[in-house]
Amino acid sequence: MTVIATESLSKRFPRVTALDRLSLDIGPGVTGLVGSNGAGKSTLIKILLGLSPATEGRAAVLGLDVATEGAAIRERVGYMPEHDCLPPDVSATEFVVHMARMSGLPPTAARERTADTLRHVGLYEERYRPIGGYSTGMKQRVKLAQALVHDPKLVLLDEPTNGLDPVGRDEMLGLIRRVHTDFGISVLVTSHLLGELERTCDHVVVIDGGALLRSSSTSDFTQITTTLAVEVTDSDTHPDGTDALRRALTGAGVKLVGHDGLDAAGLPGAGHILLVEATGEETYDVVRDSVAGLGLGLIRMEQRRHHIAEVFRTEEAPRAAVAATAGAGQQKGSGRDEH
Amino acid sequence: MSTETGTVAGNDTSRIHNIGYRSYDGVRLGRAYARRSLYSQTLRGSFGLGRSAKSKVLPMLLCGVMCLVSLILVAVAIATPGMTKLPIKYTDFAIYLQAVIGLFIASQAPQAVSRDLRFKSVPLYFSRPIERVDYVLAKFAAMTSALLILTGLPLVILFVGALLAKFDFADQAKGFGQGMVSVALLSVLFAGLGLVVAALTPRRGFGVAAVIAVLTITYGAVSTVQAIAWQTDSAGAITWLGLFSPITLIDGVQTAFLGATSAFPGGDGPGAAAGVVYLLVVLALVAGSYAVLMRRYRRVGL
Numbered sequence: 001m002t003v004i005a006t007e008s009l010s011k012r013f014p015r016v017t018a019l020d021r022l023s024l025d026i027g028p029g030v031t032g033l034v035g036s037n038g039a040g041k042s043t044l045i046k047i048l049l050g051l052s053p054a055t056e057g058r059a060a061v062l063g064l065d066v067a068t069e070g071a072a073i074r075e076r077v078g079y080m081p082e083h084d085c086l087p088p089d090v091s092a093t094e095f096v097v098h099m100a101r102m103s104g105l106p107p108t109a110a111r112e113r114t115a116d117t118l119r120h121v122g123l124y125e126e127r128y129r130p131i132g133g134y135s136t137g138m139k140q141r142v143k144l145a146q147a148l149v150h151d152p153k154l155v156l157l158d159e160p161t162n163g164l165d166p167v168g169r170d171e172m173l174g175l176i177r178r179v180h181t182d183f184g185i186s187v188l189v190t191s192h193l194l195g196e197l198e199r200t201c202d203h204v205v206v207i208d209g210g211a212l213l214r215s216s217s218t219s220d221f222t223q224i225t226t227t228l229a230v231e232v233t234d235s236d237t238h239p240d241g242t243d244a245l246r247r248a249l250t251g252a253g254v255k256l257v258g259h260d261g262l263d264a265a266g267l268p269g270a271g272h273i274l275l276v277e278a279t280g281e282e283t284y285d286v287v288r289d290s291v292a293g294l295g296l297g298l299i300r301m302e303q304r305r306h307h308i309a310e311v312f313r314t315e316e317a318p319r320a321a322v323a324a325t326a327g328a329g330q331q332k333g334s335g336r337d338e339h
Numbered sequence: 340m341s342t343e344t345g346t347v348a349g350n351d352t353s354r355i356h357n358i359g360y361r362s363y364d365g366v367r368l369g370r371a372y373a374r375r376s377l378y379s380q381t382l383r384g385s386f387g388l389g390r391s392a393k394s395k396v397l398p399m400l401l402c403g404v405m406c407l408v409s410l411i412l413v414a415v416a417i418a419t420p421g422m423t424k425l426p427i428k429y430t431d432f433a434i435y436l437q438a439v440i441g442l443f444i445a446s447q448a449p450q451a452v453s454r455d456l457r458f459k460s461v462p463l464y465f466s467r468p469i470e471r472v473d474y475v476l477a478k479f480a481a482m483t484s485a486l487l488i489l490t491g492l493p494l495v496i497l498f499v500g501a502l503l504a505k506f507d508f509a510d511q512a513k514g515f516g517q518g519m520v521s522v523a524l525l526s527v528l529f530a531g532l533g534l535v536v537a538a539l540t541p542r543r544g545f546g547v548a549a550v551i552a553v554l555t556i557t558y559g560a561v562s563t564v565q566a567i568a569w570q571t572d573s574a575g576a577i578t579w580l581g582l583f584s585p586i587t588l589i590d591g592v593q594t595a596f597l598g599a600t601s602a603f604p605g606g607d608g609p610g611a612a613a614g615v616v617y618l619l620v621v622l623a624l625v626a627g628s629y630a631v632l633m634r635r636y637r638r639v640g641l
């Protein structure tokens with residue numbers, strides 16, 4: 001089943017091309033739309049809502065054509081804008097009730113759904129107070145609530161983590177995950193941070209300059225098998241401790257992953273880290289015993305998961321912009337997998 | 340669908356607040372209902388209903404003043420022996436109290452449209468079934484209705500008072516009818532102009548000042564120039580000068596067609612032919628206001 005489909009969708013403004021022949025096929029679940037500033041994320045959302053005509057190409061949301069069936073799409077979809085959109089002088093309850101009625105919910109249903117939805121996004125007593133006094137995190141929750149209040153089939157969330165601190169970010173991402181797992185609503189969420197979407201999304205689409213850079217399922221590149229990063233000291237008998245350990249481990253039948261790739265990535269000190277594929281508890285023992293057997297010092301041995309960022313390093317020429325926004329991911333994961 | 344890795348982060352928190360999501364299977368009433376809801380919310384809001392106590396003060400006060408003046412006129416009519424009609428014509432009322440009406444539209448039009456623009460809530464409407472035309476029509480109709488309540492209610496009081504005083508029914512009914520037609524025209528004209536000015540000046544406080552300026556400066560200028568024309572014996576110019584301010588436009592139309600006595604210098608408003616021009620200008624301004632509002636919301640949030 002396809003939730004969002006675009007076919008060589010383009011949007012040109014007099015001076016910029018915001019979307020450049022973008023073809024997407026997005027299924028149910030949580031999909032991340034990643035791109036740096038000006039990549040065309042918000043432009044895509046506005047086209048999907050049927051609010052802005054495409055210059056070229058086609059798009060369908062929930063099987064409805066954006067050019068001709070915009071009204072039907074807007075009945076079934078929720079939208080959270082990237083900018084502030086809340087009046088400060090009314091309470092969250094009043095505001096969300098009003099928005100529910102604008103979506104066609106009868107008065108009683110609008111009140112009930114508002115109470116439920118605000119509770120689900122984690123607003124309790126404060127929902128009766130004027131929005132002007134809310135923290136950024138609370139305002140983002142109200143914005144999310146107004147997008148969910150009419151129980152849409154799909155929500156389009158434009159940079160919901162914008163302006164949030166790390167804790168607020170995690171809470172918002174957890175909430176977004178629940179929108180799909182618990183509420184059964186598909187989600188398209190945009191961000192310019194590649195790293196933050198990998199835990200939340202089933203699928204990530206990366207665009208740059210309005211063109212598709214990559215579209216993959218997160219399970220494709222976020223491996224379930226654990227990788228161990230091992231770093232050892234050198235010793236007099238083994239001037240290159242890393243190399244000695246690699247040989248010992250290979251001899252013991254342990255699989256090593258992508259050591260060469262690390263050099264290519266040019267990470268500082270990368271040449272001294274061995275990435276070992278852990279198949280179970282015994283791998284840890286083999287590594288420990290090999291290190292001890294060679295008389296080397298173990299600097300570290302830690303688990304890491306592959307990060308989306310690494311996938312893009314395998315592209316021949318990752319766009320500088322995306323690489324930069326993926327910086328957070330690079331520090332944590334430094335391996336390269338088979339992609 | 341959900342991958343192993345994807346749910347890792349979500350799970351621990353979702354266990355804690357898992358309070359059961361209920362989906363909505365009830366009716367969805369669509370555009371017409373949303374438009375009606377927006378209309379009634381805006382209409383109520385222009386009298387401060389559903390808003391803070393503070394926002395009720397001014398509109399209620401202004402409405403009170405209008406009604407109080409009409410009650411005093413009724414009291415005078417009933418208490419004075421030998422009176423056969425009300426102290427003023429129904430069509431005079433809005434002209435005499437134009438300052439009150441001006442204050443009302445100046446304070447409430449920004450409330451109706453500027454907030455959504457200033458706080459960028461407009462995209463939230465247009466991402467729903469409601470469309471631009473629904474939004475503009477609902478706001479326009481609500482503001483017109485609010486003004487009609489403000490200006491019509493005192494006329495109803497006058498009419499009821501006139502009947503209690505046992506004035507000639509046919510006479511009073513005709514005058515009342517003419518007065519209501521006139522204030523209806525005034526309401527739609529003032530609503531249109533007020534909303535346009537407010538929608539073009541969304542900054543806090545500026546809308547109020549701009550609406551007052553449009554109403555009073557044009558009226559001040561027109562009546563001053565008319566007075567000069569009167570003194571320099573160019574009475575012919577007076578008629579056409581009245582086309583340049585909203586309240587003198589209404590004065591012109593009601594003098595030509597609704598049996599009103601003109602407040603122009605010399606009491607000499609337009610005749611039927613010039614009256615048609617007045618009416619056409621009023622209708623053009625109303626249509627123009629609608630067109631400008633539609634344009635104003637064309638690119639909002641896009």
Ligand SMILES: Nc1ncnc2c1ncn2[C@@H]1O[C@H](COP(=O)(O)OP(=O)(O)OP(=O)(O)O)[C@@H](O)[C@H]1O
Pocket residue numbers: 013014016017018035036037038039040041042043044082192641
């Ligand atoms: N109405 C418009 N007129 C002209 N250019 C526009 C308009 N809207 C967007 N653009 C341009 O289109 C490009 C894409 O903009 P868009 O807002 O979609 O980017 P984005 O990915 O949402 O960026 P951000 O992360 O900053 O929100 C930008 O270069 C922007 O300047």
Ligand SMILES: [Mg+2]
Pocket residue numbers: 041042043082158
């Ligand atoms: Mg954007």
